[in-house]
Amino acid sequence: MTFYYQTRSWNSQPQISEETINLWKHLSEKKNWRITQLPNGFYQTEYQDPTDDTWNDVTRRETMEGAEQAIDGSVEHYAKKVEFLKGPKVVKTFK
Numbered sequence: 001m002t003f004y005y006q007t008r009s010w011n012s013q014p015q016i017s018e019e020t021i022n023l024w025k026h027l028s029e030k031k032n033w034r035i036t037q038l039p040n041g042f043y044q045t046e047y048q049d050p051t052d053d054t055w056n057d058v059t060r061r062e063t064m065e066g067a068e069q070a071i072d073g074s075v076e077h078y079a080k081k082v083e084f085l086k087g088p089k090v091v092k093t094f095k
Contacts, residue, residue: 027075045070
């Protein structure tokens with residue numbers, strides 16, 4: 001019986017495309033987002049596409065505050081993704 005295994009290190013992870021990285025950077029800036037009110041009274045969060053001037057819907061919320069919190073959460077999420085692209089960082093050392 002033969003066993004096969006594969007190891008991975010930080011450098012062997014799949015590389016993220018430049019297009020995806022640029023999108024994450026774009027989405028990590030709140031100025032690229034907006035809130036629109038729908039005919040049913042709900043609020044929709046949208047981001048502007050970086051390649052053209054179209055707006056893409058993301059979520060719907062019952063209140064304006066809920067929609068803005070959703071945008072803040074998305075901005076924070078993508079900012080973390082951009083930060084993690086720099087690779088592992090030391091968070092604690094021991095003596």
